[in-house]
Amino acid sequence: MSFKLTTAVKPQGNINFTAILYGSLLAVIASVILMALSGTVMFYTIFNERLVPVIGLAILFVSIFLGGLVSARRAGKMGWLHGLGVGLIFLVLATVFSTVFPHGVFGFTVLKKTLAAVIAGGLGGIWGVGE
Numbered sequence: 001m002s003f004k005l006t007t008a009v010k011p012q013g014n015i016n017f018t019a020i021l022y023g024s025l026l027a028v029i030a031s032v033i034l035m036a037l038s039g040t041v042m043f044y045t046i047f048n049e050r051l052v053p054v055i056g057l058a059i060l061f062v063s064i065f066l067g068g069l070v071s072a073r074r075a076g077k078m079g080w081l082h083g084l085g086v087g088l089i090f091l092v093l094a095t096v097f098s099t100v101f102p103h104g105v106f107g108f109t110v111l112k113k114t115l116a117a118v119i120a121g122g123l124g125g126i127w128g129v130g131e
Contacts, residue, residue: 083125
């Protein structure tokens, strides 16, 4: 009878945290780029200021959707969960940013922001695994 000792540790669970962090980083970068582009367009055109909250929500949605999509593709499984992780991390970062800068960038309520983050992340993740 022989005993085999191994020091290798098998990863537990099905969540790829590296993929979630990568998707979150992409979502932040996409958000910054989209905010810069929309800010430039708003500055150089005649613009109805009532649309700013809607555009902010759209930027949040698109950024998290892209981050969730990339995260799920990198993970290759459980896309909705990886996309949701991206949405929640982005939401935490946006909340911290809004706390540091009290006037904030986002002109919409926390509930709308949370719903958009959850839905965008989940849809992006589902689409990322599905393709």
